[in-house]
Amino acid sequence: MLPTIEWNDSGVVMIDQRKLPASEIYVTCRTAKEVAKAITTMVIRGAPAIGVAAAMGIALGMRRSTATGTKQFTTEFQRTCDLMAATRPTAVNLFWAIERMKTTFAAAAQGGASVDELKQRLEADARAIHDEDVQSCRTMGAHGAALVPDESRILTHCNAGALATAGYGTALGVIRAAVEQGKKIAVLADETRPFLQGARLTAWELVKDGIDTTVITDNMTASMMRLGHVDLVVVGADRIAANGDVANKIGTYGVAVLAKEHGLPFYVAAPISTIDLNTPDGTRIPIEERNDREVTHVGSSRLTPEGARIRNPAFDVTPAKYVTAIVTERGIARPPYEISLAQLVRGREA
Ligand code: MRU
Numbered sequence: 001m002l003p004t005i006e007w008n009d010s011g012v013v014m015i016d017q018r019k020l021p022a023s024e025i026y027v028t029c030r031t032a033k034e035v036a037k038a039i040t041t042m043v044i045r046g047a048p049a050i051g052v053a054a055a056m057g058i059a060l061g062m063r064r065s066t067a068t069g070t071k072q073f074t075t076e077f078q079r080t081c082d083l084m085a086a087t088r089p090t091a092v093n094l095f096w097a098i099e100r101m102k103t104t105f106a107a108a109a110q111g112g113a114s115v116d117e118l119k120q121r122l123e124a125d126a127r128a129i130h131d132e133d134v135q136s137c138r139t140m141g142a143h144g145a146a147l148v149p150d151e152s153r154i155l156t157h158c159n160a161g162a163l164a165t166a167g168y169g170t171a172l173g174v175i176r177a178a179v180e181q182g183k184k185i186a187v188l189a190d191e192t193r194p195f196l197q198g199a200r201l202t203a204w205e206l207v208k209d210g211i212d213t214t215v216i217t218d219n220m221t222a223s224m225m226r227l228g229h230v231d232l233v234v235v236g237a238d239r240i241a242a243n244g245d246v247a248n249k250i251g252t253y254g255v256a257v258l259a260k261e262h263g264l265p266f267y268v269a270a271p272i273s274t275i276d277l278n279t280p281d282g283t284r285i286p287i288e289e290r291n292d293r294e295v296t297h298v299g300s301s302r303l304t305p306e307g308a309r310i311r312n313p314a315f316d317v318t319p320a321k322y323v324t325a326i327v328t329e330r331g332i333a334r335p336p337y338e339i340s341l342a343q344l345v346r347g348r349e350a
Contacts, residue, residue: 021204032061039087046164051093054084059126133166136329144174144327158249159201160236170269237270244320244337245282256322282317
């Protein structure tokens with residue numbers, strides 16, 4: 001499996017996703033600040049992977065703390081959590097992971113843990129968040145594969161693969177599980193402007209796994225569907241509101257509308273940690289606006305004239321009415337999502 005992120009004696013090690021597929025370079029973050037910078041600058045990206053990185057960044061920062069008393073240690077812990085929370089606003093997995101680390105910290109502190117014990121608990125929980133994410137992806141994949149008929153041509157957008165998680169992937173986990181069941185699957189990977197997660201990352205992962213992969217530019221999707229080259233769509237998510245509205249990589253909304261027009265199922269695969277019952281609908285999801293340079297340049301080459309204004313919202317919201325089903329590790333939610341998602345989050349099968 002692809003090593004997206006790992007904790008070792010030197011620090012938190014990540015494959016640099018900005019450099020793929022040209023080079024496979026690993027970056028070692030030795031401080032919490034370095035982990036936060038790696039998240040902001042997209043060394044690591046993808047909702048679940050960001051959550052794992054934040055948890056490891058907090059544990060790493062606290063491991064390096066020189067505080068001798070729990071009071072000072074607690075102040076530093078809060079500051080480190082705030083540092084992680086300021087990295088990227090849309091993927092709720094980031095905030096889910098920070099909350100979980102806070103809960104672990106509070107439980108240990110209330111039980112009278114020493115500074116060393118607190119450090120150990122945080123490290124153990126960060127590792128657990130990593131391992132649980134891989135397990136969730138595998139279980140989600142098995143649930144989702146049941147929705148995929150043999151001989152399917154699946155369109156996906158952005159990268160919701162091993163690189164976007166601790167391993168295996170969400171949307172690509174569904175595809176991997178279908179392939180492992182012996183189904184004949186061909187994938188159409190949307191290029192995904194401006195950061196090209198589809199062309200660079202999804203295609204890299206799938207080709208490495210020997211899965212039939214064709215890259216198309218984003219503006220080819222409509223025509224591919226009209227010509228009958230797509231059977232279903234599977235994408236990931238950065239945040240799913242209580243009513244089933246889905247925030248995902250910019251361009252996902254267009255794909256969903258096109259899928260509906262062409263009578264194709266539009267599936268979303270995401271772990272329970274991506275479902276945000278505190279956000280009632282998609283209008284309340286904060287959408288990250290990223291650096292102009294992602295739009296104005298490819299590498300060092302400038303595409304746009306100086307003086308043109310630029311917009312770069314990194315995500316869009318697909319209204320729940322376009323979503324056929326949401327695949328999670330606890331089962332598959334179908335409309336009405338207000339009910340089915342709440343049941344899954346509270347632990348009952350939908
Ligand atoms: O800006 P990114 O690359 O972090 O955006 C990633 C996506 O939108 C993914 O589709 C989403 O996080 C799901 S990842 C399993």
